[in-house]
């Protein structure tokens with residue numbers, strides 16, 4: 001692994017993502033705007049590169065501001081997160097009128113692309129107004145990004161550095177890159193453009209259900225390089241480019257020809273800040289669930305995570321293997337997410353009912369089978385749960401990568417360790433070969449896999465966990481960041497470690 005900040009880009013980096021790496025909140029007493037840090041792993045790796053390269057972050061500040069000119073505050077002096085050093089003049093907040101933002105974010109991003117790209121088209125809505133809002137918001141992000149690029153180019157005029165690197169993130173901004181390229185060309189601004197999709201890219205016969213599918217591909221192909229977590233998503237994308245747009249493609253080398261340029265497509269599996277999770281696990285206090293083995297689930301409350309299937313599999317375990325009753329507790333932590341979207345509200349109700357039913361069925365005076373936390377937990381608590389769990393259930397129906405699986409193994413510092421169960425339909429399942437692989441749709445089998453995990457001999461657990469931990473330690477989030485810079489030709493030469501992809 002590599003330390004954050006131990007490598008740099010040879011030009012300034014402009015990161016463009018739906019969310020800024022912090023949210024703005026108004027202090028109700030003082031009326032002042034304040035930054036609230038968010039602790040994501042991506043920010044840990046990306047922020048140091050942006051800051052050291054004098055770069056910029058373009059994104060939505062997490063609230064609507066009546067006066068878009070109101071300045072963004074500097075970070076709090078006590079802020080120890082990686083974005084503390086991101087000066088407010090290096091932050092570009094994108095402001096969107098609330099109703100347009102609603103159609104873009106709740107409508108198109110989370111009502112259309114999220115389910116469609118997770119191969120759940122029945123949950124997707126296709127509404128022209130939402131698509132128009134998506135397009136308008138992407139245009140606004142592109143305009144703001146080009147503004148930042150102009151500024152950086154001006155500042156660099158006297159001391160020419162490497163070419164600025166623009167990095168666009170995720171399914172919220174699939175149209176932005178092409179507009180950035182066009183505007184930059186018109187203004188004779190040099191830049192390299194990269195895109196990374198944090199969710200799966202679906203197969204062609206799913207992707208083409210979207211009425212404006214061609215425009216999405218054209219938007220993404222505005223980049224020099226398009227990155228995905230795994231090879232399968234890369235191949236799906238290349239296939240779509242060929243079949244929807246008629247592009248010439250090279251599947252072996254993952255190249256797409258478009259508009260007189262060759263776009264590179266690359267698998268760049270994201271990792272976690274491994275060492276940070278280890279130190280959290282070393283210091284966090286013990287989880288108090290007297291003499292119980294913990295079967296742990298940690299997810300945003302999202303229908304892609306397979307929570308209903310997971311609870312039913314746990315119910316089957318208690319039914320078929322009654323020896324686990326009063327010995328095992330399932331601890332499910334679910335973070336409220338996208339609560340304005342109907343599908344998420346429905347899932348919340350379904351979970352409440354299902355947990356009530358299962359607990360009603362099995363609870364005794366001394367024990368209930370499921371503990372359910374609907375809320376966020378602190379990083380310390382999270383690390384303690386990961387560390388003290390006997391089994392982690394990471395069983396999404398579909399997931400781009402899934403960081404929870406990786407965070408769990410990082411925190412497994414106790415001997416003997418616990419067992420990871422992972423779905424083959426998560427990107428993480430592709431690489432974590434020493435986990436127990438479990439198809440969440442096959443619930444009887446899933447119950448058996450949980451039983452196997454709970455009864456696995458210590459030496460086998462140790463062997464498997466050691467391998468898993470070794471891999472995640474090497475391929476951590478800084479490795480991912482460095483690989484991206486290397487693929488873009490933007491890694492400072494003396495930081496280079498040879499080909500990483």
Ligand code: ADP
Nearest residue numbers: 298299300333334335375376377401402403404
């Ligand atoms: P997704 O990106 O779909 O939410 P991931 O598993 O890739 O799924 O990432 C989820 C992230 O959210 C992880 O870094 C995890 O630590 C964090 N997280 C999940 N649940 C909670 C929670 N209840 N409290 C705090 N953080 C959480």
Ligand code: G6P
Nearest residue numbers: 018019110170171198199337338
């Ligand atoms: C996934 C997406 C991210 C998104 C996150 C939380 O990880 O890939 O882009 O930020 O979910 O979702 P939210 O809608 O709250 O931003």
